[in-house]
Amino acid sequence: MLITLEGLDGSGKTTAWRALRDRYPAAVFTREPTDSWYGEAVLRSVDDDDADPLAELFLYMADHADHLSRVIRPALADGSTVVSDRYSDSRIAYQAATLADSTLADPFEYVRSIHGPISRPPDATLYLDVDPETAAERSGRTNKFERVDHLRAVRAGYERLIDEHPDRFVRIDATRPQATVLDDVTAVVDRLLD
Numbered sequence: 001m002l003i004t005l006e007g008l009d010g011s012g013k014t015t016a017w018r019a020l021r022d023r024y025p026a027a028v029f030t031r032e033p034t035d036s037w038y039g040e041a042v043l044r045s046v047d048d049d050d051a052d053p054l055a056e057l058f059l060y061m062a063d064h065a066d067h068l069s070r071v072i073r074p075a076l077a078d079g080s081t082v083v084s085d086r087y088s089d090s091r092i093a094y095q096a097a098t099l100a101d102s103t104l105a106d107p108f109e110y111v112r113s114i115h116g117p118i119s120r121p122p123d124a125t126l127y128l129d130v131d132p133e134t135a136a137e138r139s140g141r142t143n144k145f146e147r148v149d150h151l152r153a154v155r156a157g158y159e160r161l162i163d164e165h166p167d168r169f170v171r172i173d174a175t176r177p178q179a180t181v182l183d184d185v186t187a188v189v190d191r192l193l194d
């Protein structure tokens with residue numbers, strides 16, 4: 001089973017990921033961007049405020065393709081549970097926002113369409129839901145994506161994904177105290193793996 005954690009920067013994904021890793025030590029825990037050289041290329045682009053958004057998308061896609069062949073598919077083939085901190089939904093929500101002013105007629109559909117032939121959809125996704133202001137505050141505005149106006153557009157992309165995949169997403173109100181959020185996260189994953 002492939003479980004993904006999604007949400008705006010600062011929504012608490014990594015905190016939840018760590019708690020799940022302690023609770024399910026036999027599962028495979030991973031993330032995007034990955035720690036491969038493809039992921040390093042992605043972070044170089046994230047650090048470049050003048051990066052071309054289409055080129056940046058393809059860097060994320062290269063990292064995703066490597067992640068699929070090197071980590072995701074082999075672990076699932078072994079029968080492992082995989083938990084990924086960010087995955088394809090992040091690309092659709094974030095890069096649809098960065099490509100909003102591009103020549104693409106529908107960036108959201110375009111980014112989704114290039115995943116179809118090469119990717120493997122999650123079986124379940126926990127969406128940690130926070131408002132853009134809280135997200136920007138908690139994340140410390142450390143990169144170009146962590147601006148309130150950009151996060152508003154990203155959140156709209158996530159909401160569209162949730163509307164279209166209501167059976168895959170579990171929304172968790174991540175504005176509540178950390179302990180409460182983690183209780184919800186582990187209860188959801190317990191049910192998924194039961």
Ligand SMILES: Nc1ncnc2c1ncn2[C@@H]1O[C@H](COP(=O)(O)OP(=O)(O)O)[C@@H](O)[C@H]1O
Binds near residue numbers: 011
């Ligand atoms: N429910 C919460 N309430 C308050 N602060 C939180 C909560 N969840 C996470 N944080 C804090 O917000 C920051 C970002 O958390 P993190 O788990 O790294 O989020 P993400 O991986 O989604 O960017 C950290 O300082 C973390 O301690």
Ligand SMILES: Cc1cn([C@H]2C[C@H](O)[C@@H](COP(=O)(O)OP(=O)(O)O)O2)c(=O)[nH]c1=O
Binds near residue numbers: 008014086145
């Ligand atoms: C996986 C992924 C992340 N991102 C963004 C979200 C983050 O701002 C940044 C990843 O940097 P990172 O430091 O991993 O941030 P976070 O811990 O919040 O995930 O890249 C995309 O724009 N597209 C993607 O496909």
